[in-house]
Amino acid sequence: MMHRGKVHLVGSGPGDPELLTLKAARLIAGAGVVVFDRLVGESILDLLPAGARRMDVGKETGRHAVPQAEINRLLVGLAMDGHDVVRLKGGDPFIFGRGGEEAQALAAAGIPFEVVPGITAASGCAAASGIPLTLRGIAEGVRLVTGHRQDDGDLDLDWASLADPRCTLVVYMGVASAERMAAGLVGAGLPADTPVAIIERGTTPEQRTWVSRLGCLTADMERWAPKPPALLVIGRVVDHAVVSGWPALAEAAQ
Ligand SMILES: C[S@@+](CC[C@H](N)C(=O)[O-])C[C@H]1O[C@@H](n2cnc3c(N)ncnc32)[C@H](O)[C@@H]1O
Structure with missing residues (x-):
């Protein structure tokens, strides 16, 4: 039998x-x-032999350069042909990286991974x-959510459960939907002066890095126009940021 x-x-x-x-x-x-994906930078690719x-198979903003099903087939095919493959992904493969789908496809095809x-x-x-991200007396938990809208539809999040002042919210892929995010959270009761990094x-x-508040996030984001990849950290912990030598993050830094 052929080596997998x-x-x-x-x-x-x-x-x-x-x-x-x-x-x-x-x-x-x-x-x-x-x-490898688009998120993997040159300084890491430079470490390859x-x-x-x-x-x-990098992804363009808002769409996949190579459809996920094709990436899955590629990985299975390479392994079937006997190659050991390093599938390099940004961050953690199992957090908003579609690593779960790739693992499922490999398992279904009987490929060791x-x-x-x-x-x-x-x-x-x-x-x-x-x-x-957590701080005793300030934030007892963290939630990681995606701001990416399915098929460019509305952001389908449970605003009531997310609007918890004692929980830090980290939004991946959230730049384009920041306005909707701020409106949803404030509408569900989170104070408009809640800080956002x-x-x-x-x-x-x-x-x-910039610091805004939910109430002025839309205007600030238009002004700063952050480019991908960018992340939002929403919650009172932002006001407690510490860098070596203090002070904390300056309001509307830069
Ligand atoms: C498809 S998700 C992949 C997340 C990845 N699997 C992880 O665990 O970090 C891509 C999003 O992650 C966030 N991201 C990844 N790397 C980042 C970085 N260096 N700085 C800011 N945001 C980043 C951005 O929100 C970006 O849109």
Whole structure:
């Protein structure tokens, strides 16, 4: 019987190559075939061996450059042909990365695989901005949600459950829907002066961070026009951001 390859679903973290896990770094350094997303930056791709076969299935904003079903078929096909594959994904493969769908497709096809977790954008961006996602007496929990609308429809979120002043909300893919997000949360009772940090390209040398409030988020976002990838951190912890040497994040920084 033909040898089947193994697929490693590898999280590459939020951008800074030093935030790779040792396991991810080892797999990247020894990769023969790599299938990667748009979120994976050059500084991480630079760690691939010169002879590695690179397959870019990167996603454009708002649509998938290569449809997910095709990516699934590609991974299965490469493994069936005997290749060991490093499937490199931004952040953590199982957090808004469609790694779950890829794992299901591999399992259904009987392909051996392993999932290598990565630092997700919420942790990376919060740490790089000095925002403690939980803080005793301020935030007892964190919720990770997507601001991406299915087929460009309305944002279908449970506003009543999200509007919890004691829980930090981290919104992935939330730039385009920030106005709807702010209206939904304030409409459900979250105070309009709740702070919002917007973090663009967190953990990279190009990181930019701004601080707004739910009540003026729409106007601020229009003014700042953050570019992808960017993340929103909503909650009182933003007012408690600490960087080495204090002070906290400046209001409407930059
Ligand atoms: C398709 S999701 C993938 C998330 C990824 N699996 C993770 O665990 O971080 C892409 C979104 O993650 C967020 N993101 C990823 N990396 C980021 C970074 N370095 N800075 C800010 N946001 C980031 C953005 O909201 C972006 O639109």
